[in-house]
Amino acid sequence: MKAAKRLTRVIVLVVVVSLCAGLPVHAVAKPKVDLSKGIGGDVAFASGLASCQIGSTSYKTLTQALKAVPGRTHTTIKLLGDIVVASECTITNKQITFDLNGHSLTFNSAGDFPLTLTKCTIDYTGAGTLQVMSGQSVGLTVDGGSCTLTHVDSGALNAGIWCENGAKLTLNGSAKETNGNSSCIRAGERSSVTINGDVSATGGTPVGLYVIGGSTAVVNGNITAGGEGIHVASSGEGNLPRNANSQVTVKGNVTCGSYVEAVGNPVSVHITGNLTCTKKGWGAVYVNGGAQVTVDGVITSAGSYIDMGIPGKPDTDYETKTAKDFTTPTTKQDYKTYTNGQSTVWVGNAQAPAASQDADSTDASVPDAGPADNSTSSSSATQVATPASDSQKPLPSSSDPTRFNTKILFGILAGVLFIAAATVLVITVRRSRKQPVK
Numbered sequence: 001m002k003a004a005k006r007l008t009r010v011i012v013l014v015v016v017v018s019l020c021a022g023l024p025v026h027a028v029a030k031p032k033v034d035l036s037k038g039i040g041g042d043v044a045f046a047s048g049l050a051s052c053q054i055g056s057t058s059y060k061t062l063t064q065a066l067k068a069v070p071g072r073t074h075t076t077i078k079l080l081g082d083i084v085v086a087s088e089c090t091i092t093n094k095q096i097t098f099d100l101n102g103h104s105l106t107f108n109s110a111g112d113f114p115l116t117l118t119k120c121t122i123d124y125t126g127a128g129t130l131q132v133m134s135g136q137s138v139g140l141t142v143d144g145g146s147c148t149l150t151h152v153d154s155g156a157l158n159a160g161i162w163c164e165n166g167a168k169l170t171l172n173g174s175a176k177e178t179n180g181n182s183s184c185i186r187a188g189e190r191s192s193v194t195i196n197g198d199v200s201a202t203g204g205t206p207v208g209l210y211v212i213g214g215s216t217a218v219v220n221g222n223i224t225a226g227g228e229g230i231h232v233a234s235s236g237e238g239n240l241p242r243n244a245n246s247q248v249t250v251k252g253n254v255t256c257g258s259y260v261e262a263v264g265n266p267v268s269v270h271i272t273g274n275l276t277c278t279k280k281g282w283g284a285v286y287v288n289g290g291a292q293v294t295v296d297g298v299i300t301s302a303g304s305y306i307d308m309g310i311p312g313k314p315d316t317d318y319e320t321k322t323a324k325d326f327t328t329p330t331t332k333q334d335y336k337t338y339t340n341g342q343s344t345v346w347v348g349n350a351q352a353p354a355a356s357q358d359a360d361s362t363d364a365s366v367p368d369a370g371p372a373d374n375s376t377s378s379s380s381a382t383q384v385a386t387p388a389s390d391s392q393k394p395l396p397s398s399s400d401p402t403r404f405n406t407k408i409l410f411g412i413l414a415g416v417l418f419i420a421a422a423t424v425l426v427i428t429v430r431r432s433r434k435q436p437v438k
Helices: 002-021 062-068 401-434
Strands: 032-035 052-054 057-059 075-079 082-085 089-092 095-099 104-109 115-125 129-134 138-149 151-154 159-164 168-171 175-177 183-187 192-195 199-201 207-211 216-219 223-225 230-233 246-250 254-256 260-263 267-271 275-277 285-288 292-295 299-301 306-309 318-321 335-339 344-348
Touching: 052 062, 057 062, 062 075, 129 138, 138 151, 151 159, 159 168, 159 175, 159 192, 175 183, 183 192, 183 199, 183 216, 199 207, 207 216, 207 223, 207 246, 230 246, 230 267, 260 267, 260 292, 285 292, 285 344, 306 335
Parallel strands: 032 082, 075 095, 082 104, 089 115, 095 115, 104 129, 115 138, 129 151, 138 159, 138 168, 151 175, 159 183, 168 192, 175 199, 183 207, 192 216, 199 223, 207 230, 216 246, 223 254, 230 260, 246 267, 254 275, 260 285, 267 292, 275 299, 285 306, 292 344
Antiparallel strands: 052 057, 052 075, 306 318, 335 344
């Protein structure tokens, strides 16, 4: 009787283990934290796990980690899950590298300034995203120092990105602004901006790129804007430098509602692709004060071709040049030269498509309004992949190697237990036979 009971228990154990062998094994979902109180908040993962770490020290919130970073000492903060900072965050005099570790760090606030960096050095390493979204006044503010992010997607009133006081910004992805009365990127006071993706300013008549006061900007992608595609000037606002060398280079196409505008000397704009102005009543290019604009591709305009400010006259006084009003001999090989003796525009000798000769027609070569999502930019520039969310990740299938190996392991264990049970049963039966019957 006792032997039968022991056998029954062993068989039940073997059955349970065998059933477990057939169950799918799922990875633990990566944690997600919402720092709803911003830099002053103290919100941890719901699971109680740490959100990030510095060296071997873990922190429940990014707030705690940022406070632990000593001033002007380079520090690496490693993400342990996706983090969303849901209110205004200001970082001053910090040198931080975010080890994204396959996760995303998003500053997404409905407040005026989601992320403000003052005299900081901020960059990232590893796969993942480091991005700024939303914002009522300015999405990302960089006041001096340097900053490297992946994306900025803003609907701010003044600018999606605001750089000043010699700031250096690198964006390894797209920049988007959806407020119709704003600028996607504003660079002033000898700042420098590099965008390794597309620039999009939609929702009305916003400016794509606004560069003043001796600042420089390089866009390794296309610019699309409802208003001016580019505004660049040697002088600036308030105490900004006067007669400073402001430069813009766009390694792609520019599509805008109104001008590419360049004012002052020395000021230069170089567009390696095509320039398209879509609204009547506006020229494709406006230059004044000795500025220079170079367009390697084709200029297509629903309004005038090139407008040039008249020396010594108000900005409202200008002369218009058609595509046929170029000067000979040219002052730049392989380009047509348009000049009034002060400002100059060079246009590549490429012939415009037949359809572009009609200002009311649609140019088939005009790029679209840019990607609907900043993680899928059509630019040829290097993009930083955004990790899929947990809801997008497929569960392990029956052919998943992790599940397969686990099944083998449990099968072997079940076999070992079965052999052990059989051995115990045989020994028990033999002993029972040797005992005398009472």
